[in-house]
Amino acid sequence: ILGSATPSLESYSRGQKGVYDLYKLSKRINQFPLPKIELIDMAVEIRNKNYSLFSKAMKEKIQACLDCDEQVILLLNKRGYATYVRCLDCGEVIKCPHCDVTLTYHKVDHKLRCHYCEHQIEMPKICPHCSGEQLKLVGTGTQKVEEQLETNFKGAKVIRYDVDTTKQKDGHQKLLDQFARKEGNILLGTQMIAKGLDFENVTFVGVLNADISLNIPDFRANERTFQLLEQVSGRSGRGKKEGTVMIQTYNPEHFVLQCVKNHDYFSFYQEEMRTRRLAIYPPYVHLVSILIQGKDETVVDQCALQIKAYLQKQLEDMVILGPANSLVYRMQDIYRKRIMIKFTNSKLLYPVLEKMSDFYNKKGNKVNVVCDFNPYNQI
Incomplete structure (x- = not known):
């Protein structure tokens, strides 16, 4: 129900x-x-002239x-308290060293925190890029x-x-x-x-x-x-x-x-x-998202292109999008690419994806490949 x-x-x-x-x-x-x-x-x-939040x-x-x-x-x-911290002198935004996102300021403990990997640092007094002192909290x-x-x-x-x-x-x-x-x-x-x-x-x-x-x-x-x-x-x-x-x-x-x-x-x-x-998206088709991830950015790029070529050869009648960077391209020092397939008949798709997954997910391989059918979130 x-x-x-x-x-x-x-x-x-x-x-x-x-x-x-x-x-x-x-x-x-x-x-x-x-x-x-x-x-x-x-x-x-x-x-x-009302610039208030309310x-x-x-x-x-x-x-x-x-x-x-x-x-x-x-x-x-x-x-958090503010979305991110920007230096007014050089324009740089303070980012997480492990994820491709900005650090969020939390006032209670006066720290900048990553909401993906929980990396945190003390709120700096000077810009880590240019040593400028004009740091501004931006957002709410x-x-x-x-x-x-x-x-x-x-x-x-x-x-x-x-x-x-x-x-x-x-x-x-x-x-x-x-x-x-x-x-x-x-x-x-x-x-x-x-x-x-x-x-x-x-x-x-x-x-x-x-x-x-x-x-x-x-x-x-x-x-x-x-x-x-x-x-x-x-x-x-x-x-x-x-x-x-x-x-x-x-x-x-x-x-x-x-x-x-x-x-x-x-x-x-x-x-x-x-x-x-018009855009050919669910519920008119099904989707499968293929996440290619690894610590070596060059290897991830190469494998993503190889997988795209393999899929195009095996699944000629299906729409294959990508590879493209994930919304959060780097997370916990892992680089992440995505390929999206639109399909209506899964019988042809399963053996192709199974063969691909077995090949790339062998022990010792430098990349990991994850297939997500009809994904609801694609961070």
Whole structure:
């Protein structure tokens, strides 16, 4: 039994075709109405000289909820204090020496940390590239928002719910129990707070940066954004008090956000299916992602090209994309390339991939090859 307010396109299309039996619950179980959603255009806020993280309307709504002894959930799809550290003298960004990503500043312990391999260093006083002293924190994470909430809102008691605050044993449940006991009136979190939470006293949900997940180079970016925003919106108004939602965006006319505003999954499904059909992506085809990884960058490049040539020769009628660098090209000192195959008939594919995998994954080989069928994430 699969159950979701925001099913994947693959699952819903199978329901439409009769492959799955499809049953719809069009109303909440308690018959309470879905929350009203308002899209806030942050470009207008900037034109009006408001450079804050919070729009004027969201500030007023948060304070009104706190004044009425109601609770608020705020979604920020990041963690840490700032996204990265940039030197204003030379323009360099401080990166992880083991992964192809920037280090994130965490204010609690005054350290820069990699969110992929957990490498960490003390926050430097001078730039490691040019020895300049003009280091600037760029971007906004949950720690920084927590600080601003406690500073700018009267009576704010913030519970921050992210990977950093839930590391301890039973950390998740302890924080949620505190919020349920009203020891906090603002629950601030990353996407971990989007699903499953049921607090009757939450009457307002705010989303601070709706556009971030729309801009990820992944064909599922629209789907993931719709699911995240629709699910987190559903945390508001689950009790007798009516709920409201505000979503801050620089692109309020985007069809994904318009569908979220109207709680309209079917319109989103129809529009996204049209795009998937044109681009030939699931559910119209299946995908297999081939990850080629190793410590020697030159060897990884050579093997990726060899694998591409082999696949093209063996699978002439299939679409083979790549090789291309993974989204995170280097992770824990391992270089990573990807090849993507679009297919409809797996009978021809399995023996080819099995032969390739056996050849490259022999003991002592300098590369490792991993095949992932219908991958959901491709970092």
